[in-house]
């Protein structure tokens with residue numbers, strides 16, 4: 001049953017992408033692109049089912065031993081299970097991307113678009129403003145980078161080259177990408193640089209906080225980048241100083257849009273929204289129809305969790321905006337105001353509460369995750385973490401705590417027991433943060449103890465275990481923390497270590513997210529499912 005239910009959550013992603021509108025279905029073809037999506041054959045279904053990672057735990061059985069592998073190796077890759085990865089169309093070229101860009105993608109090992117990429121690329125290429133919602137680790141970054149790179153910079157299409165569009169002799173920045181943390185900003189820069197290649201990597205400039213501002217301004221002046229990626233504070237600062245030529249900017253991307261629209265970023269975001277490119281309908285803007293070549297900026301909003309406040313904001317800024325999900329595209333106007341966005345484009349059933357901002361749908365989470373919780377006293381939490389890591393034989397662990405002060409102590413306790421650990425939080429300098437992440441990526445650090453800073457967007461594909469040592473404040477935070485593992489078809493486990501009086505919070509999260517968080521214990525080097 002477990003296998004079947006997991007499969008049914010994956011299978012729809014491999015079907016045709018539906019583009020829906022009030023007046024009928026929009027198709028890839030109606031957007032000027034091919035719509036040849038392969039459906040899964042019986043054989044492929046079998047393969048898919050075999051590929052799905054499952055731990056079968058019949059309800060009737062308790063104290064079932066789940067895992068007890070204790071090898072001494074610190075690092076072994078958490079391989080991508082390509083059969084369970086959410087791939088839809090067969091190739092990037094089917095999406096109308098320029099050959100140069102497709103070639104570069106192939107060189108970097110990207111051959112098949114994920115479902116959300118297959119849905120988003122045509123919609124963005126057709127100049128629609130979009131809200132892209134799909135679960136963590138499903139490839140949303142390339143979903144917005146690819147259409148931008150096919151219009152901007154050296155990999156752009158022939159038509160753009162002929163029209164003299166793209167960088168050419170323009171001085172204005174053509175795409176501004178905003179991310180809520182330095183780490184995420186730098187990660188996006190690396191992704192763009194990878195595709196541009198070493199010769200053209202100066203066409204992207206990072207504008208993150210914590211780095212030398214004058215150097216960033218100097219690079220802007222000297223290199224005249226086509227794309228800038230940064231955090232709201234630094235972008236707003238440089239823009240206010242008049243050193244960010246974005247009047248003619250064509251794309252504004254808000255990555256982790258729900259976080260960017262939070263109160264703490266409000267002032268900086270207002271500056272960015274007002275000054276980057278021309279808004280449709282604003283003075284000097286052209287036709288409101290996205291299907292005619294527009295001079296106004298195109299706004300692309302992205303997150304795994306999209307509360308209705310984002311939909312409302314996107315409607316007010318957008319030009320016929322669309323909601324793009326892994327297997328469907330709908331006009332934003334058709335999204336009803338009564339709940340968080342789920343995969344059917346309708347409010348989720350768990351949305352009856354008025355606190356819709358705090359509730360993501362189950363589609364925010366990768367399908368390949370196993371969720372557990374275990375109970376212990378506060379003073380034993382770190383020891384429980386250590387036992388959990390051993391029991392699951394996890395190689396790359398992210399453990400979340402709610403208070404920065406606790407992190408150092410936790411690192412000390414783990415190191416004292418011979419487990420390589422490091423802390424990552426906002427009080428550390430940018431350089432220290434980068435060094436720690438590097439060590440974590442290359443396996444020198446096994447357990448990364450961190451706070452909410454690392455919950456959003458960070459792509460550490462090898463991460464095979466996420467542990468909540470402090471409870472997340474709500475289901476949105478749970479979803480983003482959990483999403484650091486199980487990325488793009490990989491297996492992943494999420495364990496919440498809580499005290500007895502906190503169990504009701506876990507139950508609430510379970511209900512809000514419509515998933516099963518099983519009670520467990522760690523005994524004799526094994527994870528043992530216990531009766532709830």
Ligand SMILES: Nc1ncnc2c1ncn2[C@@H]1O[C@H](COP(=O)(O)OP(=O)(O)OP(=O)(O)O)[C@@H](O)[C@H]1O
Pocket residue numbers: 109110111112113114117134135136137138139140141142303304456457458459461483487488
């Ligand atoms: N088409 C593809 N083929 C293979 N790997 C891909 C493809 N697209 C993306 N990836 C890889 O998948 C991983 C996850 O992608 P990405 O970080 O964009 O996910 P995301 O949906 O933005 O996650 P989050 O919501 O956590 O920010 C990355 O390592 C990325 O390089």
